[in-house]
Amino acid sequence: MSELLLDIRNLRLSFFTPAGEVKALNDVSLKLEEGDVLGIVGESGSGKSVTAYSIMGLTVHPGRIIGGTIDFNSHNITEMTEADMRMMRGNEVSIIFQDPMTSLNPVYTIGNQIREVIMLHTDKNKAQANERAIELMELVGINEPIKRLKQYPHELSGGMRQRVMIAIALACEPKLLIADEPTTALDVTIQAQILELMIELKNKLGMSIIMITHDLGIVANMCKKIAVMYGGKVVEYGTTEDIFYNPRHEYTKGLLRSIPKLNDKEHKKLIPIEGTPVDMLNPPAGCPFAPRCESCMKICISKMPEYVDVAEGHYSACWLIQKEAFEQGGETNE
Amino acid sequence: MSRLIEVKNLKQYFRAGGSFISPLYVKAVDDVSFYIDKGETLGLVGESGCGKTTTGRTLLRLYEPTSGKIFYDGVDITHVDMMPYRRKMQIVFQDPYASLDPRMTVGDIVGEAIDIHKLAADKKDRKERIYRMLERVGLNSEHANRYPHEFSGGQRQRIGIARALAVDPEFIVCDEPISALDVSIQAQVVNMFENLQQELGLTYLFIAHDLNVVKHISNRIGVMYLGKLVELAESYELTFHNLHPYTKSLISAIPIADPVASREKKRIVLEGDVPSPLNPPSGCRFRTRCSYATELCAQQEPEFREVSPGHHVACHHIDKVN
Numbered sequence: 333m334s335e336l337l338l339d340i341r342n343l344r345l346s347f348f349t350p351a352g353e354v355k356a357l358n359d360v361s362l363k364l365e366e367g368d369v370l371g372i373v374g375e376s377g378s379g380k381s382v383t384a385y386s387i388m389g390l391t392v393h394p395g396r397i398i399g400g401t402i403d404f405n406s407h408n409i410t411e412m413t414e415a416d417m418r419m420m421r422g423n424e425v426s427i428i429f430q431d432p433m434t435s436l437n438p439v440y441t442i443g444n445q446i447r448e449v450i451m452l453h454t455d456k457n458k459a460q461a462n463e464r465a466i467e468l469m470e471l472v473g474i475n476e477p478i479k480r481l482k483q484y485p486h487e488l489s490g491g492m493r494q495r496v497m498i499a500i501a502l503a504c505e506p507k508l509l510i511a512d513e514p515t516t517a518l519d520v521t522i523q524a525q526i527l528e529l530m531i532e533l534k535n536k537l538g539m540s541i542i543m544i545t546h547d548l549g550i551v552a553n554m555c556k557k558i559a560v561m562y563g564g565k566v567v568e569y570g571t572t573e574d575i576f577y578n579p580r581h582e583y584t585k586g587l588l589r590s591i592p593k594l595n596d597k598e599h600k601k602l603i604p605i606e607g608t609p610v611d612m613l614n615p616p617a618g619c620p621f622a623p624r625c626e627s628c629m630k631i632c633i634s635k636m637p638e639y640v641d642v643a644e645g646h647y648s649a650c651w652l653i654q655k656e657a658f659e660q661g662g663e664t665n666e
Numbered sequence: 667m668s669r670l671i672e673v674k675n676l677k678q679y680f681r682a683g684g685s686f687i688s689p690l691y692v693k694a695v696d697d698v699s700f701y702i703d704k705g706e707t708l709g710l711v712g713e714s715g716c717g718k719t720t721t722g723r724t725l726l727r728l729y730e731p732t733s734g735k736i737f738y739d740g741v742d743i744t745h746v747d748m749m750p751y752r753r754k755m756q757i758v759f760q761d762p763y764a765s766l767d768p769r770m771t772v773g774d775i776v777g778e779a780i781d782i783h784k785l786a787a788d789k790k791d792r793k794e795r796i797y798r799m800l801e802r803v804g805l806n807s808e809h810a811n812r813y814p815h816e817f818s819g820g821q822r823q824r825i826g827i828a829r830a831l832a833v834d835p836e837f838i839v840c841d842e843p844i845s846a847l848d849v850s851i852q853a854q855v856v857n858m859f860e861n862l863q864q865e866l867g868l869t870y871l872f873i874a875h876d877l878n879v880v881k882h883i884s885n886r887i888g889v890m891y892l893g894k895l896v897e898l899a900e901s902y903e904l905t906f907h908n909l910h911p912y913t914k915s916l917i918s919a920i921p922i923a924d925p926v927a928s929r930e931k932k933r934i935v936l937e938g939d940v941p942s943p944l945n946p947p948s949g950c951r952f953r954t955r956c957s958y959a960t961e962l963c964a965q966q967e968p969e970f971r972e973v974s975p976g977h978h979v980a981c982h983h984i985d986k987v988n
Contacts, residue, residue, distance in 0.1 A: 527921075553928040
């Protein structure tokens with residue numbers, strides 16, 4: 333068993349907007365072991381990015397963590413001061429964002445932006461930082477690094493920019509790399525290059541990765557564990573095989589049914605999830621998925637289900653699992 | 667089956683600077699030919715900048731083609747007044763947030779086309795038509811008085827589809843209609859496109875970069891690269907017996923939503939980026955990223971030829987690749 337690197341327990345985070353409290357995260361629990369790749373999947377507004385940002389301590393006003401703990405590498409992030417947080421960010425945990433076009437500063441050269449991170453976190457001088465920057469550029473597979481360092485972001489293609497973002501994120505060899513939809517803005521052939529690079533670097537540097545995406549194909553390919561989020565809650569967590577071959581939450585099942593697969597030999601009609609995503613301003617009292625769930629029961633509407641372990645390391649929050657267990661004569665929480 | 671749309675040697679160049687004497691052009695679509703049968707769906711895939719959207723828009727003459735011919739139901743429409751054809755040929759845009767006027771009610775958005783083409787006999791008829799369209803796309807008549815911002819992305823895309831359907835078209839260009847939608851909503855919209863096609867006998871040109879969806883919905887698929895069609899075949903054939911090296915790498919790059927299958931799959935990872943369309947490579951445009959490229963590929967442009975019935979491909983080295 334490897335070491336536990338990240339342990340999020342019952343995290344609650346709300347945005348206090350003029351229109352009311354938006355419970356962006358409503359009881360999120362996650363674990364990540366050293367050297368693992370964890371995928372967080374969910375649709376827009378499900379809270380996957382907010383979860384990642386709270387690990388980085390990047391919760392912005394009007395958002396506030398109102399409950400739960402985040403243990404990362406034996407720090408409790410929820411209680412850290414901003415100064416400590418700054419030292420940790422980029423050093424022990426770093427993040428790559430979705431859009432490489434907007435996350436680099438257009439008025440500074442690539443070299444300047446990579447050196448900034450190195451010089452902030454180590455006592456290297458400019459010349460040493462420059463050497464390290466060249467090393468990093470080579471690491472992420474950029475040709476002619478010396479020339480590229482002098483260029484500005486607009487001179488690089490989307491794929492190249494995302495490589496630069498990865499180089500910046502890896503400058504201090506972090507223990508954890510968070511990738512927030514790193515390939516959504518890229519074409520599929522470039523996406524394949526970037527994903528391949530990330531796995532290669534993970535193996536070389538021995539870091540862990542949290543991969544946030546809405547693409548089930550990417551998680552199937554890259555991740556060892558998957559957390560499925562819906563309406564600010566992790567509705568199911570398990571190994572990739574558990575989630576794909578033995579899904580226990582109705583949302584996970586619906587999601588897997590609704591995507592067309594390229595390797596299907598015949599034309600099957602897709603089975604969509606009916607309805608619309610949750611309105612986070614007025615979430616349902618019970619299970620967030622209840623209004624769209626085909627197997628919705630009375631209790632689902634009024635009461636939030638607890639997590640139930642369905643197998644070792646595979647849990648899900650769905651009343652149906654408890655109902656099944658009850659029908660088989662087992663014990664339930666209700 | 668009869669051909670509804672036929673495009674011959676279509677070219678669409680855009681001026682991109684340069685001097686008066688030596689102007690520079692982006693060859694967005696460069697000598698593309700295909701046809702679409704009545705009631706059929708032709709899928710068009712490729713990476714950003716390959717010219718798939720431009721092809722769709724030029725086909726509707728939203729851009730004036732640089733050269734080439736467009737036929738609709740056997741009639742050459744390359745230089746005619748489009749007004750009567752606008753009724754028959756419609757488009758659904760990619761971004762449901764940008765393609766609906768935020769200051770118009772949903773009823774007026776759908777009704778605008780009815781007004782332009784004078785399809786309604788009176789106000790009552792207009793209203794009924796609008797309600798019928800909204801119901802057809804899974805919305806209801808109450809929605810007609812609301813504004814676009816009150817709707818979710820999936821619902822907005824339904825409004826966009828209702829607008830296209832309002833004039834009873836025969837042919838619709840679907841320009842990435844689902845890529846801005848959440849995964850759980852995509853299947854709803856894809857199914858709606860399929861149902862509408864069956865009910866109304868529509869013909870689609872379905873443009874998308876997600877090959878999973880395109881393969882699901884299309885009868886035939888064309889693959890574009892830097893303004894050229896490189897392969898065109900029936901969709902099963904294209905997915906499982908593709909011949910062009912670019913199609914092969916494109917398909918192998920798509921992540922499969924199945925852990926075991928995706929681990930077993932062999933990926934062909936393409937090196938480098940798509941070259942600039944301002945200065946495309948000589949000969950075969952894919953040669954700079956192709957592992958089979960030879961001297962011949964640099965000198966001579968491969969012909970887009972039919973290798974088996976209905977299967978067209980533009981490559982010099984099909985035998986070597988396969």
